[in-house]
Every structure is written in structure tokens, then in C-alpha cells.
Amino acid sequence: MQVLLLLVAVGLCGAQYNSNTQAGRTSIVHLFEWRWADIALECERYLAPNGFGGVQVSPPNENIVITNPFRPWWERYQPISYKLCTRSGNEDEFRDMVTRCNNVGVYIYVDAVVNHMCGSAGGSGTHSTCGSYFDAGNENFPAVPYSGWDFNDGKCHTSNGEIQNYGDIYQVRDCRLSGLLDLAQEKDYVRSKVAEYMNYLIDIGVAGFRIDAAKHMWPGDIKAFLDKLNTLNTRWFPSGTKPFIYQEVISMNFLSASLCACVFSTFLLLRSGSDAMGLFLHTRKG
Template sequence: QWEAAYAPGHGGMVHLFEWSHAAIAEECEKMLGPKKWGAVQVSPPTENRLVGGQWWERYQPISYKLENRSGNHQEFADMVRRCNAVGVRTFVDVIPNHMCGGGGSGTGSGGTFFDAGSLDFPGVPYSRNDMNDNNCYTSSGNIENYGDANQVRNCRLVNLIDLNQGTEYVRGKLVDYLNQFIDLGAAGFRVDACKHMWPGDLDVIFGRLKNLNVRSGFKGTERPFIFQEVIDQGGEPITANEYTGFGRVTEFKYCMGVGSNTNSLKHLANIGPDWGYLSPMSSVVFVNNHDNQRGHGGGGHVVTFEESWALKTLTTFMMGHDYGEPRVMSSYYFSDPDEGPPGWQPNGFNGGFGCENGWVCEHRWRAIQNLGMFRGSVFGTGVTKWSEGWDNQIAFSRGNKGFMAINGGSSNWSGSIATSMPDGEYCDLGQGDPTDGGCTGPTIRVSGGQAQINVPTGDSPVSYISVSYTAT
């Protein structure tokens, strides 16, 4: 459950945070598929508590029915089918740790009744006996001390009603919850709040999941890709390593690692286990995520769309380097960290480099949009021929499949750089798009193990080429 079942030639995932199912389906067809991204991570599609429109209300499950502001069951199914048809996988954000916040009653986004005072969720159904309150010994019933693994797992995370994954009944419901997505053609899961569940319980639950669906075009032997959210920045008894036996784990140290080296890119050459991070096979890496871009979930300086230049260089590095499975955050603008998404969906892709009306769409930026193609075409190779310029500039190859140069300096970087790419003339995917046998932008010539580069500063300070995209 560590390998993403990406279509050949596709790579990397994009988190289309708060996009509707219908808008994602269109983005797959117009942008993610043609640009050969590997997968989309979608916001939680299950029925949630309606708190007040904040983005985070979607992390408060009421039932496992597919109905909330992203769309309904049929729209979800349509999205997964249309994305698969163009080689883009769907990874679903799932929340097995808890239900909604304690107290009060009402109806969820799908019209299902719940009573969060008496712990009754008839939509599943779950009731008091399925919860962990009796296994929690803090006076508030909430997690009070991250230094105590027992309370981190058995008490409530910010008063969210905690499920007991140790019981056969709850395990069965959670397996059904996840399998419904596999039946619909999804290829994996971002699993929320895994630090707050016992590794042994997760091992059992993930082990019971179905193989990916043959009717959706999978081979029948592929396992769902599992990546677990565990914030491990050191200093707590629970570590990310406890979770690598049954899936990947989000490597939060990476956000700080790249974020503190925007002005010294050369230090990133050996980012990974040498820095005390998870093994390459165990990690999912990202420059920022939906929590830390707005001050939730973990500390330290992270680079976001607010620092667009640094985000472009770091994202290109992440997608080009061979450490970890990368995820690109696609955001909307906000002034209040609780603020929900704009009341409308992003405009359709027309070849441009962003979105309008409140959506950032980092994944469409000139520097970033072709990184899926690059990643997909260098699969199976490692970093070779690392080199450095004089002004915060780095370049490296991916064996004989690809080459990239990143200009973190203040003027153009041109010259001749060693590469393990074969001779040829290639489309510079950081500056233009491949056309049938050509390129809408500049090309890079490789001959005798040297690439002739001219990487600008400014809007797209990166160049990258792959043997799959030649220009003749």
C-alpha cells in the first residue's frame, strides 16, 4: 500500500482543496490528464456537520453518505470515472478517527440527523458504545498532553468525538466506508489524524481493503495507495515510523527543510534520510498543506503561494528530486484562517497560468503546470549529475530520462551544464508546452553530455526537459 497506481507517464499529485467534484472532473479532462499529473487529492466527500461554512467543518463527519458542498454520490462517481479515463487517479481524504465536535444536535450536509450530545449517529449507525470516551482519562475528555501516547489516541482531538477502532463493529464500518470509494474507482486515501489512532488498528483496517477495482481499469492486483497524516516534528513519544509498516506517512519535516533553504538550494541535494526523514518509500512530501498554510497543524516557517517565487523553485525541486512521493497544494486566497472557499468554483482551464476570482491554482502556474509530465517520464531513475551555479542555482539529471535547472538567483543563468541525458533538442517544459514534435517556447539542446541552458529569473525561474518531449 506504498505504491501509487499512476498511469504510465503520469506523476505527482495535486490537492484540489475545496474544489467541487464537477470542477475536478473538468480539470482532469482539460488540464491534469493532458499534463499527465498522477492523481488528485480531493477534500472529504462524506456528509459533514454544518458549522458555519468554514473549510474545517468538512473534517467533522456525520455519516459516510457522499453529500456535501463538493457534490453528491453521483457527482463523485462521475468525477472518478472521468479522471480515470484520462489517466488521473483519485485519492480520497478520509476521517476514520472521529465524528463531529461534541455537543448539540442537528442534521448534516446530507440531511442526516445526529445528536453529538448523546453520541448518536444513526446515519452509520454509531452510538455511545462505539466511542472512546471510556478509554480516556483526562479531566476534559480532550487531548491535553501530546507527551502521553495513550491520551493522544483515546481522548478527543479538539473535542471531536473519538471512535474506538479497537472494536470489530467500528472496524467493519470503517472498512465499508473506505471500500465504497474503491468500488467507485478511487485509487487511494489520505488518512486524517493517524497519530490519534493505534497503529495496530490501522494495520487491520487497511489490510481488509479491497484491491483496486478491475471495472475501473485496474489490474486487479493493485492495493490502494495509503498515506497517513502524522505530524512528527520530533519531541513527542509517537513517531511517524510507527505507521510505515502499512502505508506511507506525510513527512512534515520536509516543509520546514525546504522552507528554510530557499536561499541556499544547494543544501537540498541529499534531503531525505540523511536529514532524519522517513525512507523514500515511506514518505509523502509537500512544500505546504491546507493546515500549515493557514497556521493550523504544526509549527515552523512554510513557503506558500504568498511567497510565489520561492514556491516555484521549491515545488520544481520537489517534483524533480527522487525523495518521497510529492503532493502539490492548490489553494484559494483567504484573509481569515477559518474562511471557507469562494462561493463559486474555479474557471475552467484554457491554457493560462492560474485561476480567477479568489482561487490561486498553484498547479496551473507556468513553472509548475508541466511538472506532472516531467515526473511521470523520469519514473524509476535517480538523481545524477548534481551541479551548482554561483548564485543559488542548481541543476541535476534523472538518469538518461530528464534534466532540470532551477534559478534561485537574481539574474539569468546561462551556460553549459553536465547532464546524463542523450543528445537531442528538447522542449523546455518550464518555459513552454510541447506540441506535436515541437514546443511553444524555447528548447534546450544537449550534446556530448552538456545541456545549453538559459534559465530566466522572474515568473518562471526553472527549466526542465525529458526524453519524452523532444522538439525537432
């Protein structure tokens, strides 16, 4: 199991820029690929007594099952639906984890994979963590549901539909990242399905989200689905509290990442694809 610390600055901005951690708790630990039941115990036995503010968990939604190579970590980043069942546990176990961690003052931050679905070569069938049927070749994901109308194929102008030049912002945001089926988030239907998934998690009691692959989405589209989010569950948070949002930007070029910061406000900068530890940079417009 991998444990990563994410240091967050608290109280620099209001609303979505507030990490929602309790006073004096300013660190979020990333329990990468941990099971929900084990995270619940970790909250109670170690994290709460030692002053941690929260846990970033791996994506909780249904993903494709990959067997070659056998069950790699990155299958968690290839969604099939927004049902809550993965190798970390089922929905009941996820709910139990959120409740138990929240009850001891350690809040849950979900890694939200909403830029894309699984890879175009994912095949068809029920080889998914909940057993939902899908057909990647025809862009059919009935468990959401998404169909071919909900993807960016018509907007990408590269020869194979994938990103070929990371210096071209239109390719980065309109083409497929490593063959992953790119959602057309300018469509209100797609925005609504993404927000529906995130609101379901908010109602369960999560405190915020890491937005995976943020640089591959247009900032206006991100804002559009974030504007649809509910306030946090008043069982654990004051009325009107908004979810904390932080966003992933992978770059070897600090300048290009800094340009993203002008619109992302709070983002997680990763220097390379293999560097799982990042920095929170807070940049405000005006």
C-alpha cells in the same frame, strides 16, 4: 481555491505502497475544497495533458454544517455519516468525477476522515450536508449507525476527555482531538463500518486514501481496517491491485514523527497544523 502538489515516489514497494499512478505520472495535486464537477473538468483539460498522476480530493462524506464561523474548511473534517454528499457535490457528481478522471489516466485519492466524528459540542438535529439526524451530546449517529458504545470515552483518563499532553501517546490515541468524538477502533464493528465506507469508494473507482489524523489511531487498529479493504476496480486497474495508502502525521518534532514511520511505512509529515504541504517519507521495516 487552493492547489497543492504532493510528490510521490513510485515503485519503491509493492502492493499498498504503490501509488497506482500510470507510468511517467508521479505527481498528485490536492484540489482542496474543489467541487467534483470542476475536478472532472480539470482532469480532462489540464491535469491529464500535463502528465499529472492523480488528485487528492477533500473528504466526500457527510459532515456537520457549521455557521459560526460561517462554513469553515474544517467542517469537512467533522463527519456525521459516510453518505457521499458535501458542498463539493452529491454521490452522482462524485461518481462522474471519478469516472471521467480515471478515463484520462488521472486517478482519485480520497481524504478519509475515520478517526472521529464531529465535535462533542456539535448539538443535535439535521444541520449536516445530507440532512441526516445526529445527536453529538449523546454520541448518536444513526445514519452510520454509531452509538455511545462505539467511542473511546472509557479509555481516556484526562479530566475533560481531551488530549492535554501530546507527549503522552495514550492521550494522543485514546482521547479526543480538539473535542472531536473519538471512535473506538479496537472494536470490530467500528473497523467494519470504516472499511465498508472505504470499500464503497474503492468500488466506485478511487485509487487510494490519505488517512487523516493517523497519529491519533493505534497502528494495529489502522492495519485491522486496512486489511478489510477490497482490491481496486478492474475497470481501471489490474486485477489484484491494492489501494495506495498514505497517512497524515502532524508534528513539530521530527523524532516523534519518525517513530510513527516505523509502523506507518508511508506517511505525510506536516510540520504544523497550518502547513498544508508535506513530504512523503518512505520507511520500511527490516
